[in-house]
Amino acid sequence: MPEIKISPSILSADFANLGHEVRAIESAGCDWVHVDVMDGHYVPNITIGPLVCKSIRPHIKTVMDVHLMIEPADLYLEAFAKAGADHISVHPEACPHLDRTLQVIADLGCKVGVALNPATPASVLTHVMDRLDLIIVMSVNPGFGGQSFLPSQIEKIRTLKSMIGDRDTLIEVDGGINATTAPLVVAAGADVLVAGSAVFGKGGQDESVYAANMQAIRDSVRSE
Secondary structure: OOOOEEEEEHHHOOHHHHHHHHHHHHHOOOOOEEEEEEEOOOOOOEOOOHHHHHHHHHHOOOOEEEEEEOOOOHHHHHHHHHOOOOEEEEOHHHOOOHHHHHHHHHHOOOEEEEEEOOOOOHHHHOOOHHHOOEEEEEOOOOOOOOOOOOOOHHHHHHHHHHHHOOOOOEEEEEOOOOOOOHHHHHHHOOOEEEEOHHHHOOOOOOHHHHHHHHHHHHHHHHOO
């Protein structure tokens, strides 16, 4: 199995102490920090916006991996880029002119990502593959943390891996990832694992707990 990246979702962190939580997961060995942005419109939940991203940016020494579950997304791309996003991923359904949106993200100096909901086919990316640095496969329906993994997405990961070919595009899987499901998605072609509750639990825990939780995910993949 290849070495995978772990991008803990701060959606499961202690929101009263986000700076501390980010420092803790980075000290514990995470590769990226995943930021779930929800608007209560595109998805049925409201989380954080550019101001919070700007506030936690000084605490992030790795990569700020921003996932925009908002509609319209185009109006806020510059704000998140200025807030310090390294990656910006959008949903095709939230961008009427997806190719143009992806070009804007690149022009802002960010890595370009697209996130696919469980019912969104891989084929929507056929004509934009050359623009993508990152594809997020949602293995739960977006909007809430702590949901169960949808096995139907494993075949989509395989399809995307084939579509990527020799490109450097990474496949990130988000939803229900833990030591049981991680080996399944990595075997199918995943490069990056988003894990929320599997890393943070209820949040506000000791750095050593986060380290052990991430190590359990890495070990599950290596043991296959």
